[in-house]
Amino acid sequence: MVARPRLSRLLSRSAAAAVTLLSAGAGCGKTLAAAGWLAGGADGRCAAWLTLDETDNDPATFWYDVLLALQVADAVPAGSQLGLGAVTRPSVLVLDDVHELREPAALDALGRLVEHRGPALRLVLATRADPAIRLHRLRVSGRLAEIRADALAFDAAEARQLFARHGLRLTTPQLRALLERTQGWAVGLRLAAMSVDPADVGGGIAGFTGDQPPVADYLAAEVLDRHPPEVQEFLLRTSVAERISGALADTLTDGTRGRHTLERLAGDDGLVVALDRRREWYRYHPLLRQMLHHRLSTDNPPLAAEMERRQAIWYGQHGAPVEAVRRASVARDWDLVARLLVDAALPRLLSPEAPALVAAVQPVAEQALRDPSMARLICSAAVRFHRHEYAAMDRDVGDARRRLGSVPADLRVSADVALTVFEAAAARARGRPSDLVGAGAHALALLEHAAAPDFAAAPEYRVIVLNGLGIGHLWCGHRQEANEYLLAAAGEAERLDFELPYVSALSHLAVADAVHGELDTAAERARHAVALAERHPPALPANTSAAYLSLALVHLQRAEWRDAGRAIALAAAASDDESDRSARLAVAAIQMRLLVEEGHTGQALAIGARLREQMLAGDAYTGLLAGWVVAAEAEALVAAGRLPAVLDGPAPGGRAQLCVARARLVAGQSGQAETMARALAGDPAADLETSVEARVLLALIAEHRRHDHAAVEALTEALALAEPEHVRRPFLILRDRLGALLRRQQQLVGGSADFVEDLLAHLVPPDGPAGSPLAEPLTDRELIVLRYLPTLRSNSEIGEDLFVTVNTVKAHLKSLYRKLGVANRRDAVRRGRALGFL
Structure with a gap:
């Protein structure tokens, strides 16, 4: 006997009610709860106890036993003739096992006892199911106290x-x-x-577990065997479900009264529990479900597998594709797994459900080497994709594509789309934007001919494909196409609540905005993308590198050096998962520009040489990234005073041409510099930073020639373009030449006065950037560990939260301290805050 004073207090607090209902399933402790309360004095009441049994279904026996219990307890005088009014002492009568009363006459007798018990008598009804008497009257009048299974559960x-x-x-x-x-x-x-x-x-x-003999024997005898055969069959068939609704129960049992049966079971034993207020979903007690499922699997394995298949198909039809795949995998129906995967579930690899989906297809994927069927190869590719094993994924996809002709006709389109999505992911991981565009175009053509009712995942595939097309066109340098596809992807992803592709589309739209000088829009989109991604920390890296990259571009153009360094470091950490090579190359290219601003031209040129080599291995060197690298190299060479290398080298793109023009101006070739700058200033396709800097150069050239009016006019145009987006960097590049010109502009021209004052303030300190990015970026896991450090949690507690060993945490900390250049936890927190990681 375990003393449970909280239950005794609960029974005492319910004393104001005339009747207390202790209703819970077998073995919940109803009897001992009431006995413990009585043993503690029952609040000074005279205590009577009657355990009912089958014989009490005879009303005469029932009344005789009730009277006898009251007499034994001295609640009524000996020889009393069933006069409840004779109960004048404050008394309590516990009726245990009330569920044994099944006959209408006996239940009527119980109802009369409840209604006519007399003011001195309090009743406690202990039962496995609410008795079929008019309890609602007592409930409405406040004379019924109810204690159920949740209160009886042991703490x-x-x-x-x-x-x-x-x-x-x-x-x-x-x-x-x-x-x-x-x-x-x-x-x-x-x-x-x-x-x-x-x-x-x-x-x-x-x-x-529930299939252990003592537990199984108790549940069989006290729960399962007490139900009629049809209910036993219902319980066994539905035991495959971790949670069950009436509709799912009907599918599993070929019935129509699933909800009614579940409602009745929930009222009967307390081992079936409603999970929502509307009583649509239920769950069985874990031990009961284990016992039932073990019996079903042991006695009838084919039926158990059939129930799993039915459950899988039902979930697939009701918008839960990951659960559908999981149940099909339990049934070991590999063809059904593959069908559900490509038709409905595969896009969930880009969602927080990805780990559960991978775990579901893992058993199929492991057989791909031994038996490379289409089903196994697609499952293997999904696992490889999730693990970022793109070379192995590519092999699986190639083998699967050769078997595409053998796929059933109704599955061929979705299978082809799935394989193309994997191919697009491989192209993105390798930094091949033109291949990404090609794969996207093929998949989009397939989707436009797909029949939506037969292809559940088509809308989500479409979002993924549109997003990939937009990213590919962005890095190829096709701004209009990139914007069209990315805007379409973002709109459809938002409508579908498909968050991670939505984050990706927003992030890359922000890059496009930042490149072309729409800095406020870029910053707003990027911050919104980061805020959304932080809802799903495990998926954060692959979806925010572009967002941080766009913020770095914004801060660079605004000459906010410290913020630019922080954004570059975060972008580098977020691109560390190998899923987007173009993003990693872009981060390095932007880091070159910041290094030039800091005066580290040698480092910048070394990074540029490595980037050029890496990009030539793919096709990234022909697009936007090539222009960034060439321009950053040219800026570094000009800053280092290596003018011949700039003048003689190739200079594709507006930014690099500006560097050549600047070099010519510094070298005294003002005529050629003016020709190049004027062409760039008049180019309608030039981005905002290029347009502003071209006009700044024209102003400096005019000033050099003492054409004062032309200098003022060119600088006025540059300021008018730059002020709305606070673009400062073009005015700071030749700071030693521009200061006097800006001061004269301040005196002669009234417009942009505040902006000019702001620029002059930036020209005063010659120190350049206040903060620098880390030489070696933090990995995503190191960033997460860093964010734990201010919480003062121990290494072992951090490990428990991250599901890693304490030694792994220590290894992350050692690497983290080295990269931050600190020796202890306190300094790491300070350094992390200075860099904007915390």
């Missing part, structure tokens, strides 16, 4: 006391595991305490 302190009585001392995790498995069910805990060997507590807890 941690009570469970610890129970195990101590059995000589078992459990750790907190062990106790938590048993409480979760038993849901605090009294008999479940008692059986666990009896079955666990004190010499091997961990093993005993691991082996304590």
Whole structure:
């Protein structure tokens, strides 16, 4: 006997009610709860007890037993003739096992007792199911107190006391595991305490399940066998479901009364629980479900597999494709797994459900080497994609594509789209934007001919494909096409609530905005993308590198050096997962520009040489990135004074041409510099920074020639273009020549006065950038560990949260300290805050 004073207090607090209903399933502790309260004095009431049985279905027997119980307890005088009015002493009568009353006459007798018990008599009804009497009248009038299974469940302190009585001392995790498995069910805990060997507590807890003989025998005798055969069959068939609705139950049982049956079961034992207020979804007690499922699997394996298949198809039809795949995998129906994957679930690899989906297809994927069927190869490709093993994924996709002709006709389109999506991912990982565009165009053509009702994932595939097309066109340098596809992807992703592709589309739109000088829009989109991505930390890296990259571009153009350094470091960490080579190259190219501003021209040129070599291995060197690298190299050469190398070298793109023009101006070739600058200033396709800087150069050239009016006019145009977006960098490049010109502009021209003042303030300190990016970027896991450091959690606690060992945490910390250039946790926090990581 475990003392449970909280239940006694609960029974005492319900004393104001005429009737207390203790209603819960078998083994929930109803009897001992009432007995413990009576043993504690029952609030000074005279205590009577009657355990009902089958014989009490005879009203005469029922009334005789009630009267006898009251007489034994001295609640009524001996010889009383069933006069409840004779109960004048404050008394309580506990009627245990009220569920044994099934006959209408007996239930009528119980109803009369409840209604005519007399003011001195309080009733406590302990039952596995609410009796069919008019309890609603008592409930409405406030004369009914109800104590149900949730209140009777053991809490941690009570469970610890129970195990101590059995000589078992459990750790907190062990106790938590048993409480979760038993849901605090009294008999479940008692059986666990009896079955666990004190010499091997961990093993005993691991082996304590619903199919263990003592538990299974109790549940069979006290729960399953008490139901009629049709309900037993219902319970067995539906035990495959971790949660069950009426509609799913009907599918599994070929019935039409699933919801009614579940409602009745939930009212009967307390081992079937409603999960929502509308009572649409239910769950079975974990131990009960284990017992039922074990019996079904043992007695009728084909039926168990068929139930799993039906469940898989049902979930596929009701918008839960990952669960559908998981159930098909449990059924070991590999063809169904593949069909559900390509038709409905594969886009969820770009969602927080990705780990669950990969775990579901893993058993199929592991067989691909032994039996490379289409189903196994597609599952293997999905696993490889999730792990960023793109070379192995490519091999699977190639083998699968050769088998595409053998796929059933109704599956061929979705299978082709799935394979093309994998091919696009490989192109993105390798930094081949033109291949990405080609794959996207093929997939989009397929989707435009797909029949949506037969192809559940078509809208999500379309979002992925549009996003990929937009990214490919962006890095190829096709701004209009990139914007069209990315805007379409963002709009459709938002409508579908497909968050991670939405984040990706917003991030790359922000890059396009920043490149072309729409800085406020770029910053707004990028920050919105980061905020959305932070809802799903495990998916953060692959989806925010472009957002941070766009912020770096914004800060660079605004000469906000410290913020630019922070954004570059975050972009580098976010692109560390190998899923987007173009993004990694872009981060390095932008880092070159910041290094030039800091005066580290040698570092910038070394990065440029490596980038040129890497980009030539793909096709990235022909697009936007090539222009960035060439321009950054040219800026570094001009800053280093290596003018011949700039004048003689190739200079594709407006930014690089500006560097050549600047070099010519510095070299005294003002005529050629003017020709180049004027062409760039008049180019309608030039981005904002290029247009502003071209006019700044024209102003400087005019000033050099003492054409004062032309200088003022060119500078006025440059200021008018730059001021709305606060573009400062073009005015700071030749700071030693521009200061006097800006001061004269301030005196002669009234417009842009505040902006000119702001530029002059930036020209005063010659120190350049205040903050620099890390030489070696932090990985995503190092960033996460860094964010734990201000919490003062121990290394072992951080490891528990991240599901890694304490040694792994220590390894991350060692690398983190090295990259930050610090020796301890406190300095790492300070450095992290200075760099904007915290």
